Amino acid sequence: MISSDTLTIPSRTTAIDDARRWVSGHLEPAGASTAATWAVEMALTEALANVMAHGYGGDESRSIHLSLQLHADRLELEIVDFGEPFDEAAYTAPDLSEARAGGYGVHLIRELMDEVERTATPDGETRLRLVKRGWKEHA
DSSP states (O other): OOEEEEEEEESSTHHHHHHHHHHHHHHTTTTBOHHHHHHHHHHHHHHHHHIIIIISTTOTTOEEEEEEEEOSSEEEEEEEEOSSOOOGGGOOOOOTTSOOSSOOHHHHHHHHOSEEEEEEOTTSOEEEEEEEESOBTTO
């Protein structure tokens, strides 16, 4: 492993920028490509917005835990919350031929990342694991 770090943010939309700066602050010095950095920041933004709006229902008193691990061949970003779990079975991918105001977050995350794994635990914790391969500039 090249490096790892953790961050806890409040469930306020203003904290999304802090999380983006945190992740790019690790990726850029480690040699991440511009495309990989953008993809990870975008997936992180969408995931955090979903937790805040849907998992926590706008409750800004809650927190979200992030962890990042950089490996030579991949990066792993984990987002942990204790909100209402995402109902994977009820999810319907958006029809991209029709314009709509929202509902693209899960689709974008899946398109931008190489692996997306969501695990809900019996104690109410949801772990979203995002993996990006080939993240380095010259991987």
